[in-house]
Amino acid sequence: MPTLPKMCLNGKIVAYEDCKVHAFAGGLKYGGGVFEGLRAYWNADQQELFLFRLTEHMERLRFGMKVLRFDEIFSVDHMSDCILRMIRANEVRENIHIRIIAYIDSDDELTGCGPIGLVCGAVPRKPSRFVDDGMSIVVSSYTRITDNALPPRVKATANYINNRAAELEAKRHGYDGVLIMNPDGRVSEGSGACFFLVRNGQLITPDVTSGILESITRDTVIEIARRDLGLTVVERPLDRTEIYAGDEAFWCGTGYEVLPIVALDKLAIGSGKPGAITRKVQQRYFDVVYGRTADYASWRLPIWGRQRAAAE
Ligand SMILES: Cc1ncc(COP(=O)(O)O)c(C=O)c1O
Structure with a gap:
């Protein structure tokens, strides 16, 4: 499934085609990268998109950056903001799987620890074909x-x-x-x-x-x-x-x-x-x-309601 047309590269919203990293970046050459996969669910009854456990995913990403000894460890707020802006730029109203990668962005030796790049994007994603039959x-x-x-x-x-x-x-x-x-x-x-x-x-x-x-x-x-x-x-x-x-x-x-x-x-x-x-x-x-229960509301971030509330 194709990635949605707008991505976020180092804090800027860019077209999918322009989301490029140097071929000699340490993230590619030495595997110096950490990533997360998150989902957001479209609840048609509520006309709302719920992003699931965003903070926990960002905290795990920060932990990975620490263990890989990255020079810069972005804040939960910064990385969350990149994801939210990317979702809004794509005007998402369907189920998506979001990918975010933090990587070493220098052409350097094995021990290079920065600068650190950050990219995120999303693909539309339906449940697995095995979800019913196993x-x-x-x-x-x-x-x-x-x-x-x-x-x-x-x-x-x-x-x-x-x-x-x-x-x-x-x-x-x-x-x-x-x-x-x-x-x-x-x-x-x-x-x-x-x-x-x-x-x-x-x-x-x-x-x-x-x-x-x-x-x-x-x-x-x-x-x-x-x-x-x-x-x-x-x-x-x-x-x-x-x-x-x-x-x-x-x-x-x-x-x-x-x-x-x-x-x-x-x-x-x-x-x-x-x-x-x-x-x-x-x-x-x-x-x-999907937010069909009021329980565990703190695990779900409503994307459009939040924006509506901010605009009012
Ligand atoms: C190897 C591996 N184990 C477990 C999981 C499940 O982790 P999570 O529930 O945080 O997505 C994933 C998916 O990210 C994975 O790649």
């Missing part, structure tokens, strides 16, 4: 990167060579998605989402030292599962064969949203169909992100 996935032959090499907790562009290799391999072999194990042989995550197992009515998800991104959707799911659905959620290391023994499984992530997993390594998980608990989590998640 995915059949496979354990990757690739091992997850580790905290002492390329920390998965940081959403660094270079990390995604690992995710990409795993995803490409799975697709080559006819699977819909991939589960990556850490060097201990325990579950880490997917190529772009965190993993949840449902077993005996409990949700189990790898803990944050299992080689995962500290996912904002994972946090959302844990909160709504405990608070709204009364479920027990356990964060702990997870074995591959526990999944074979599980009743249901699902992915969660900004891009994936809440997406059922129906088989692993060609073994059905539970009934081999999306499960009832997965459906409940999914339903509640969509109610929250």
Whole structure:
């Protein structure tokens, strides 16, 4: 799907065609970049666009810039403003996935730490085609990167060579998605989402030292599962064969949203169909992100209402 025509480059709104970075920028040459993916949801009944958990995404981006030792770490306000201006410039009234990248913008040595560039744009995005029927996935032959090499907790562009290799391999072999194990042989995550197992009515998800991104959707799911659905959620290391023994499984992530997993390594998980608990989590998640419930209002930034209110 094409990126929307207006992007924001270093604080300026520019046409997609003019959004260019030098080919020798450290962000490209040495993989010195960190990024975020966010979603905004169009609620047709309310004629409102809700941007989901903007501040948390900007804080994670700042954390990544710190770990990569960038010379300049932009404020949450500055980066949020770039995103909001880009959305308004495109007059967005549909579901979008927003991408924002902070990168080393100098032609320098390996240790260059600045200047830092910042770019954001968005693509229209419908829910995944797997959201209803679920995915059949496979354990990757690739091992997850580790905290002492390329920390998965940081959403660094270079990390995604690992995710990409795993995803490409799975697709080559006819699977819909991939589960990556850490060097201990325990579950880490997917190529772009965190993993949840449902077993005996409990949700189990790898803990944050299992080689995962500290996912904002994972946090959302844990909160709504405990608070709204009364479920027990356990964060702990997870074995591959526990999944074979599980009743249901699902992915969660900004891009994936809440997406059922129906088989692993060609073994059905539970009934081999999306499960009832997965459906409940999914339903509640969509109610929250679309603003169909008044709950969790602080997670949603209304774009047009905010502008209307400012103009009045
Ligand atoms: C590797 C990986 N894990 C997990 C996630 C989910 O993170 P979040 O819920 O913050 O989007 C993503 C998506 O950004 C990801 O790329």
